[in-house]
Amino acid sequence: MKDKPICVQKKPYVLDMEPGTYAFCTCGRSEKDPFCDGKHANTYFKPEIIKISKAKKIAWCGCKDSEKGAKCDGSHKDL
Numbered sequence: 810m811k812d813k814p815i816c817v818q819k820k821p822y823v824l825d826m827e828p829g830t831y832a833f834c835t836c837g838r839s840e841k842d843p844f845c846d847g848k849h850a851n852t853y854f855k856p857e858i859i860k861i862s863k864a865k866k867i868a869w870c871g872c873k874d875s876e877k878g879a880k881c882d883g884s885h886k887d888l
């Protein structure tokens with residue numbers, strides 16, 4: 810049986826991001842959510858790698874239920 814991701818919070822993390830490469834936590838176990846800290850080890854989860862080419866605001870999914878992966882799609886409102 811597959812593990813389910815852990816819902817960390819039922820709202821996004823809205824952050825001003827600088828250009829760079831980020832590893833979004835998909836398992837909900839990271840203590841640095843919304844970013845990966847390696848706690849997915851021994852689960853089937855892998856971080857989602859997101860490349861940002863220019864500075865912008867991003868709403869990172871905190872509930873881990875978004876159909877857009879790392880980006881909030883409003884699914885947290887139905888939890």
Ligand code: FES
Pocket residue numbers: 818819820821822869870871872873874875876880881882883884885886
């Ligand atoms: S925080 Fe997950 S869909 Fe909005």
